[in-house]
Amino acid sequence: MKRNQLKIYSLLLCFALLFTVGCSQPASQEPSAPAEDPAAEVPESGMTAGTYETVCRGFYGDFDIAVTVSDSEILDIELGEYQETEAVGGVALRLMKDNILAANTAGVDLISGATVTTAAFRAAVIDSLRQANAPEALTAAPEQPAMQELAVETDVLVIGAGAAGFAAAISAAENGADVTLIEKQDIVGGSTIISAGIVYAALDESDVAPMVDYYMERAEQHADRELLTFYAENSIDTIAFLDSIGVHWMMNVPAGTAPQPRAHFSMYEDGTFMIGSALIEPLEEEARRLGVTILTGIKATELLMEEGVVKGARAVSKDTNYTFSSEAVVMATGGFDASETLKEQYMPVAAGDFPLSNKGNVGEGLLMGMDVGAATDFKNGAIGFQIVHGSLPNSGYNASAMFAPLYVQTDGTFVAPGKDYPINYTNMKKVGDDLFYGLYDATGADSAQPAIDRGYGYQADTVEALAEAAGMDAAKLQAAFNQGDDLVNAPFYAVEARPSTIGSMGGLLINTRAEVLAEADNQPIPGLYAAGEVANSAFYYQEYPSSGSSISIGLTYGREAGKNAAAWALGE
Template identity: 30%
Template sequence: MSKETMSRRDALRIGALGTVGVAMLTASNAMAAAPTEKDVKFDEEYDVIVIGTGFAGLAAAAKAAERGYKVLILEKMGRVGGNSVINGGGMAVPNSSWQKKYGIEDSGEMFIKDCLKAGLGINHVELLETIVKRSQDALDFSIKCGAKWQDVKPAWFGGHSAPRSLVTDNMSGSGVIKPMHEFVEKLPGCKIMTRTKMDDFVMSADGTSVVGVTARINYRFDPKLLSDDVENKTGEKKVYKAKKGVVLASGGFSMDKVFRKIQDPRLVEDMDATNHDGATAGALLKAFQIGALPVHIDWIQQGPWASPDERGFGVAPLLTQQGLFKFGVAVDVRNGKRFMNEMADRKTRADAEYVILREAPKMYPVAIGTYNTFEEQIYPIIEKGLAAGGVMKKFDTLDALAANYKIPADALKATVKKYNEDVKNGVEDEFKKQTLKGESLKELKGGDPIDMKGPFYAIRLVPKPHHTMGGLKINTKAQVISANTNKPIPGLFAAGEVTGGTHGASRLGSCAIADCLVCGLVAGENI
């Protein structure tokens, strides 16, 4: 068995066993796979090396370069951005200048309370506090880089107790990544290399600190391999020195078919996910091997707004989260009844959908609404959803909709009638949906949430692996914590989805951009 394969096996054991697994492997054994500076000859030298070109990586690179450092950014894929490019473009900014502009009351305390509720109370609160303190800074920095945000009332995402999420003009994370990429490329001393895979860390002679990385240039990612990180041998080896340190911003592992199944056996190899193909665990596992402390590795969030009628992320999450879920309903096709709070946190909704799918596989629940259900900024996406291979369908009557999905028509009409009447009479609905009261209802201008004149819109729902909650333990300076010493590993920082603890068991929607940008900036400021 090769050293490379054995290293991955050890790392898989670490990830599966958590902190106990780290303790079981001695420091010398955990670090054996990583070369030291005595074992290599550096091809190039930089102040800072950043692994990954998503929100976190580009933010860290930009801030480090602005401080005058020479920065190398490595990206294993052929394009920059990772999952950030296909992100839905929503950024939660609690107590923001935007909220003040539109008269929305919010606070950092409310935000943290919402996150703790979704995260089942296992969040590392000091990291949430960092997001609260710095999210406006991160928003301002994105604007400085050229990102454009919709100048409308902040959107209300599931699980939040107030509308606090800004959305990019193009309703995609690319609205941040593209201008930030261009900004970074223009900074003196910044170099971005695509198709360059980080293979390992280079440790100091005494094995205690990170001083560089080994990598392969001209690497060709192969999505057909079950474990691209181990089986792919393409590319030419290079060794890069980092005088100040390395920032790991390699993202999550929702597309790592081997590692994700070890953490959650329900996530079988052929299960679709919302992530890009390169969202694998290779860099994370290398950090484990040098003693980095894992946290919450087996908490893998599934997006409850995805559709079985399209691959990956697609358009359904925009049309459901900022459309059908806000004022519409989700129903069980077997009985035509609601079964969840459509605006709850992601885990609550995904779990509710799974109850149905476990009892009746392929009987996908359906989200239903009318034109007034959608937030105004989503209107341009409606036709796209209708044209995208039937991801969203349009019906003139509820009877036609019911017939298409084999829903009992009378039961469905009774569900919608009660739903509308409860709103009209100011009755709190059985699921305590937070958008059906107060200021939010003013958007309906006195009308019913679901307009019985039609037409009606519908999307089938299925949970898909979306965000890996666990990763490396970092402190509020974005330093990676050692499982051997419980202190920072000198020279190693991390930001974004490769880290864990911030969001606990489940992240609230639109918190990823805030988390990644904030911690990326913090890493760039502190390295």
């Protein structure tokens, strides 16, 4: 896949939206019989050996597959050129192919972290098998093995393989610890890998205080200045660390309404940017180089305690119950905006909003921490965003709602300028509606057209005609257009825009050593550390301050967590 095909829409890469996928046999393509016997008769088993082709409806577009079978087995699956992101969709397709061939059935489980792509792939394989008159056994779920028990010993256990988890694992390994990193999904990267891969950092030491002041201002003075200061001071070292492991950058880019260009866009050597895998891949490579054991498909369920000290965790995979014994645990499990239950309880402002973050963001780490007495804090803020509709299969379509120059209510009343997506979200929430429209003129046609083509908006040659088509008040709509920057070139567009989230706010309370604090006495829980979205309450209030904040805070405190966890585990 050519990375440069992603362009700016990689901001939302492969969000695991739960919508319909499908497949079809090419109209001009007949299934090919085996070369040695083109007229082979159907054997008693019912399946005809040969190669059968199907078009697969992937996350980023169609691609071809060819399934080769004998009269009883799936022999091979060939993938055509696909447009899926290599670090997510590409990895998932290869895993899915291997699993199908090993089990000799297309009924294997989907790859968590890439369910859309692998559901489409599985459907396409099943379609090919049905062309071959395959027996039901080759499309049914394989027999599940009996659960086994496994005990694992390690110095430091890190739970969650996103940016914060990798940073913690690397730091702990650098400081001499034996480290095991577990990830419940089948693909590493968490929400970072499906993000734009932006890291927010102070420009230099003289910018630390202004950066802290900016965060405090956006938090209306409800953030923790001490933790913010530690973050701002060490964000410079975070960039240096990422430089050292081979991350490439577009440096010091303006982001939203932030007063300084502190955003660092991770990128590939070919210039592709706004793609989180450009950040995750070097982190994973460095962790493996340092000897970190990385285990995927393993979900932590419970922290182990001995006399008030954290001593590991229980976890489970498809076929194994794990007991991880460790001297320290780092929680880097992400947020909870993919859990409607937890949103209603701890972030009701976002209840019902479609989550664009990793679908694994359901808050288990938060709950595990609370189960051992961790202190928490929730302020009913959210990391808000905008989408066209949660059912759309491609972030390119949803990008139509992300970058609109301004937004209006369904009657045409102006809501917000499109300069800062967290501010847009805040203003939408103040109105209280579920549906808004992003406005464009001809200069934004490329951004608007994907949603228009799918029926999620309107296009007209005049503002008055656009108002009539969308059922808006023409005077209000014209007044809104007048607030845009030179939005005067026909045709004009109104694209559906809905509040959504790319993360949660609130979670476990930590100190500047990334130690998790106890609810009972506000003192550290021995052996327990946290970083990233699971512990982000101290840094925000109601509104997200800037792109790159979440990843940067996770990386910075992840490194601190790993260092201190290693020291604790090794008795230093």
